[in-house]
Amino acid sequence: MNLLIIRLIIFAVLFFAGLKLYSMYREWKLDREELLDHDTGDSDANQIVRCTYCKVHLPENDALRERGEWFCSSAHRDKYLEEQKDE
Template identity: 55%
Template structure:
């Protein structure tokens, strides 16, 4: 009788350990999948000059306008000044 109890306790202990390993791997797998699915660049914005979408962290902002580079920002502002007729 005591031997059966010991065997049952060992089997129960091994089962708990295997279940813990299974849950740990499952959580690690879910975290890995969430990292892959999450876009690292964050919010995308459109360049006012060329309409290319770039991550907000990399874009340049001038008032309410977004630009992919300083060259496009300068060209856009120059074009706006030319349209307004200001030197």
């Protein structure tokens, strides 16, 4: 009977130690990801802009800018600028 209680106590201690280590790992991982996000400095990279021609939303990194307007492709940029010349 005493051996069973000792095994149970050892198991409980190991279980709680494992839980504590796991929670410390998760906290470290979240802190590390947060630091990496702040270090990149890409606050403008996450901006969403709208194509002036077709009104589609896309990330600023993928967009083209011409004369203060945003475009999703060079074809839309050219079509828009062509229409502006006609007016």
